Amino acid sequence: MKANADLLRGALEPVILEVIADGATYGYEIAKAIEKASEGRLLAQEGTLYPALHRLQKQGLLDAEWAVSPEGRQRKHYQLTPLGRKQRQALRKEWTEFTRAVNLILGIEHVQPQLAW
Amino acid sequence: MKANADLLRGALEPVILEVIADGATYGYEIAKAIEKASEGRLLAQEGTLYPALHRLQKQGLLDAEWAVSPEGRQRKHYQLTPLGRKQRQALRKEWTEFTRAVNLILGIEHVQPQLAW
C-alpha cells in the first residue's frame, strides 16, 4: 500500500467528507468505513487520518463533539458543517475533473459521475 | 491550479511516462504535451517537471541524451528504458485501480481502461 501514498494525497479529503456524509462519525469508524466502502483497497493509517480530521475541523469543514459509547469508550464524533457540505461537492467536482484530465492523457475513457446524493 | 498540487502528486509520474511513450522527448516539449493532451487542464510547472525527470532518470526509468535543435538550442532528450516501459504499465494499472477505489467511495461509476497502446 506504500506506493499509494502520493495518490492518497489528492483523494483523502474528499473521501473523508464522503464517508462522514454517509454516516460515519468518529475516527475509528471513519477508518473502517473507508476500508469497507473501497472494498479493502484504501487504507487510511491512523497517523494519516487523525491529523487529517483535525485539519478539516480547523478549516471549518467539520464539527467535533466528544461522546461516550455504550461500552463506555470516549469517541470524538464529527459532522459536516455547512461549509463542509459545500466543500464536499467542490472536491467531488475537482476529483472528477482532474481524473478526467489524467485519463485523457492515459487514453482511458472517463465516465460521468452519478448524481447519487 | 494550485488546489491540484495534491492531486498531481499521484498522477505526474504516469503522465510523464505516458507522454514520453507517445513521442515527447525533451522537457519543454513534455510540458507542452501534458498541457495539450489534457486539453489545458493539467500544467506541470518547470520547478516540478525537471526534478521529476531527474528523479525518473535516477530510478532507471528514463535515459537522457543531450542534442542540439535545428535552431541551435540545447535540448535534453529522454526516452523510456525497458524498466520505464514496465513501470508505465504498472503505474497505469495502479492509477486505474486507485481511482476505481475512490470512485467506489464517492459513488462514481468507473470504466475499464481502453487498451489503446
Next chain:
DNA sequence: CTATCATGCCTAGGTAAGCTAGGTATCAGC
C-alpha cells in the same frame, strides 16, 4: 538596434502531508 517573448535548461528553499513508530487507555474474551 534593442526590447521582448518564446524556447530551453536548472535549483534552493518553503511548505504540506502521508507514514512510521511510538504513546495512553478501556473493554471483552480466553
Next chain:
DNA sequence: GCTGATACCTAGCTTACCTAGGCATGATAG
C-alpha cells in the same frame, strides 16, 4: 493475566510540488 479490538493522539522523517529566482539563445517587433 493476557491478548486483541477499540479509541484517541503526536513527533519526526521523508518526499515532492511550487515559488522564485538564475542562465542562455533565437525570433520578432518597433
